[in-house]
Amino acid sequence: MMSDELIHSAVDGGLRPEDRQRLERLLAENPDVVERLSDLHRVSEWLDELGYEDPPAALVSNVMQQVRRLADRQQRGNVTPVLFGRTTMSRRKKVLFGLVPLPRSSSPRSS
């Protein structure tokens, strides 16, 4: 492991025991590395200090409102080709599903 990798692994807390020994040697021999490691640890702490943020309360309902709209559309989109493919489907069912217009005789305007 290169010294850079060693230093950043130490910041991430992912050092193996043999790497820990190497890092200790490196720190003992290089005061610059001690300072650098300390700076990086501090940056890491500050990032952690920012922490998580609570999302706005409306986020879930906004998303689900759109999702339900999409699901409705998808459902209609998926159903349509299957129904069109059914040759035995009655005209009444097709009217019911909005696949064909109402017959003129049943339209209130035509009476």
Place this chain on the structure above:
Amino acid sequence: VYLPQDGDDAELVRRVLAGDTAAFEVLVRRHQRVLFTVALRMLGDREEAQDATQNALVKVYQKLGTYDANYRFFSWIYRIVVNECLNVRRARPPREPAGFEPVAAGEALEVLEAQDRRRRVQGAILALPADYRQVIVLRHFTELSYEEISATLAIPVKTVKSRLYTARQRLAELLGGAAPSKGSR
């Protein structure tokens, strides 16, 4: 904060694909806090972060049929959120990050310092180039491993590490001496 559990997510994804939209709400509630935090750290603005998170989650729903179950679900949704944030950033001119909560008069110096430090750290994250910002945000606010970040961003692990190292180094330079210490300095 929800810690991702693939088994649970996979079952919920299966239910959503079978037409159960209520299962999608469980996924949204489960991941919203981390996703919103990622968006906020990427964008620095709560309203934009909300829009980006919402848009990303709707895209998740729309694209769910293309999700490859061989990959971890949360990696996949984090990628969609990160891409959404990059689109938002591209679409608007750079700006100062929104401030944090206002400080009441008479509040302890320590509190003021902590708030100032948070504002500076958030500002420094936003000052990083997008490639570096992504890895810093994913590493520190989603607790993904190097390998998971690699899968999320579709870049090699080596690149994740080198970007992470450079990003931290730049943050240290940007914040060096400017941020109030926590007493350890």
